[in-house]
Amino acid sequence: MIDSYANGLLDDYAERFGFNLPAVQHLWETVAQGGGDMAMFDHPEFAGPGQWMRGGLIMITEPGNHVLKNRIDALCNELSRLYRERGDAAQPGHRRINAHARAWDTVAVERENWWPAELGEPAAVGEQNQLAYAYFDAARRLAIRRGKRVTLYETGTHRITGVAQSQYEDASDVVFTSQIGEVALAELAQVPSxxxxxxxxxxxxxxxxxxxxxxxxxxxxxxxxxxxxxxxxxxxxxxxxx
Incomplete structure (x- = not known):
């Protein structure tokens, strides 16, 4: 069940991510059913059935549609953050799964934690074109891995939810989505290692x-x-x- 507070936020998410409210409400319900860690959805606006796993793993029926995948992934990350902030994950009746497992695998697969351990658990992670990213809400840090090199960036007021574009010539050209719009990696201040x-x-x-x-x-x-x-x-x- 969606209360009035959550429904107001879902309306904002629908406008921000470019989906109709019923589609966002459907995704919210599936994220809640997955305990905030995963979602198994089926809606025309998401190209039919698909699966999402917190940690940057997503499958849809149009695997080549990277723009749609990135939009769904960003929305799922935002819904997962909202779900965990509300404390719904502690309520009975909600499924909790191994956060390191792939949603479509029958065997849990350990995720590689390549970022500095002191940053803790990321709010959003993913990988695009040989570039991996992990965003840490509490620390206001964005970790970027290119090859074996890891670089940290200060995110300020931006809460990173995903990648806004999937094709770019250089890593500095990548654009992320946040609660206040899009932000290019080149706009963020690099943190000395x-x-x-x-x-x-x-x-x-x-x-x-x-x-x-x-x-x-x-x-x-x-x-x-x-x-x-x-x-x-x-x-x-x-x-x-x-």
Whole structure:
């Protein structure tokens, strides 16, 4: 059953993602039945039957229609986030599954957690054209993997729900969807990696070098590139070398 609060949000989602309200309501019900982790849907606006799994796994009857797949995936991620925020996942009668399993597999498949462990569990993950992404709502971070390299970005007020386009010449051209519209990866500020930050004061550095590094870290924190927690952690590493 859809209450008035949820129905109001679903109306907003319908307008944002370009689907009719009945289609969004149908998808909400299937996401709820899947415990917020998966959905088995069947609606004309979604090209008939299909399956979605939180973690970026989606199947529809038009596998080559990447635009539709991305729109459905983004909408499912938003509905899953709403479902978990409302605490519906704790209510009895809702199915809970292994979040690492593929919805269409009979055997659970472990997902590769390639992002930094301290970021926790992502709110949305996926892979497009050799580029993998994972979005972390609480940390306001977007992790991007190209080959073996992982880069973090500050998302600010954007809550990433999926990829807006599937074809691009360069990774910096990729465009993501968020609750306030589309945002290009090139528009997001890159977060210095731990290696880059800590290399400012390698082992054996003088006290003045370490103090200079602390000053630079402080500037990054003031600019909003580093969170207070990240700044404190890196500060401890540097102070330990004095």
């Amino acid at each position: 731990n290696t880059e930050a800590e290399s400012a004061a390698p082992a054996g550095s003088s006290s003045s070098d370490i103090l200079d590094a602390l000053e630079r870290l402080g500037e990054l924190q003031r600019q909003g590139v580093l969170t207070e927690a990240e700044f404190a952690a890196k500060k401890q590493v540097l102070l330990a070398r004095l």
